[in-house]
Amino acid sequence: MKNLVLLTGAGMSAESGISTFRDSDGLWEQHKVADVATPAGFAANPARVLSFYNERRKQLLEVVPNPGHEALAALEDYFDVHIITQNIDNLHEQAGSSHIIHLHGELMKVRSTGYPYKEYTLTPDNIEINIGDKAEDGCQLRPHIVWFGEDVPQIEVAIKEVEKADVFVIIGTSLNVYPAAGLLHYVPKGIPIYLIDPKEVNTNRKDIHFIKAGASEGMDILRKILLDQ
Numbered sequence: 001m002k003n004l005v006l007l008t009g010a011g012m013s014a015e016s017g018i019s020t021f022r023d024s025d026g027l028w029e030q031h032k033v034a035d036v037a038t039p040a041g042f043a044a045n046p047a048r049v050l051s052f053y054n055e056r057r058k059q060l061l062e063v064v065p066n067p068g069h070e071a072l073a074a075l076e077d078y079f080d081v082h083i084i085t086q087n088i089d090n091l092h093e094q095a096g097s098s099h100i101i102h103l104h105g106e107l108m109k110v111r112s113t114g115y116p117y118k119e120y121t122l123t124p125d126n127i128e129i130n131i132g133d134k135a136e137d138g139c140q141l142r143p144h145i146v147w148f149g150e151d152v153p154q155i156e157v158a159i160k161e162v163e164k165a166d167v168f169v170i171i172g173t174s175l176n177v178y179p180a181a182g183l184l185h186y187v188p189k190g191i192p193i194y195l196i197d198p199k200e201v202n203t204n205r206k207d208i209h210f211i212k213a214g215a216s217e218g219m220d221i222l223r224k225i226l227l228d229q
Helices: 010-014 039-044 046-060 067-077 091-095 155-163 180-186 215-228
Strands: 003-008 080-085 100-102 105-112 119-121 141-145 167-171 193-196 208-211
Touching: 003 155, 010 067, 010 215, 039 046, 046 105, 046 141, 067 080, 067 091, 067 215, 080 155, 100 155, 155 180, 167 215, 193 215, 208 215
Parallel strands: 003 080, 003 167, 080 100, 167 193, 193 208
Antiparallel strands: 105 119, 105 141
């Protein structure tokens, strides 16, 4: 099987009803980045940050994978599919995809503020983390999210997957956030690259095949292209 490697962003989950951060009505319009997505914001007001991610988890429980997620999972019948996602939701997993790298962390996981490599998975009936909720080491729990200014531990793993790609696909990301956007530099020379997004995405690359559509429609188009090949 050929290796199909995908980079997915907020546009992948937008059709499921998950708010994006950068749109005019997105989460950054309602919350300052520095307040809820930085180590300094957590240090200044941990209760506010914990509440913000508790609300994100509640929203996640109310949505389901969209046809784009499902079409991507179905491609595992034809390709060795590896997904690198900037999203912190678990909709790829819910849709049935098997190999997923979460660059920016996972909403349904938390970790200790003292020992960052120990993760705990939350359950749907226990999704809230509040002040005083502690890890086994006695330290306060925090969201298992890569905040602005923090290292991206999974980027090296993602680079290795991209370097093995026979086909590379980008879905629903503006390619403005690094280091994720830099993964394009590791795509093997000469392999096909597809970019699915309903909006214009500024890039200097001349070897990208653009599919101007949302995630679901775009995946339907892409599936036909890939299977016809």
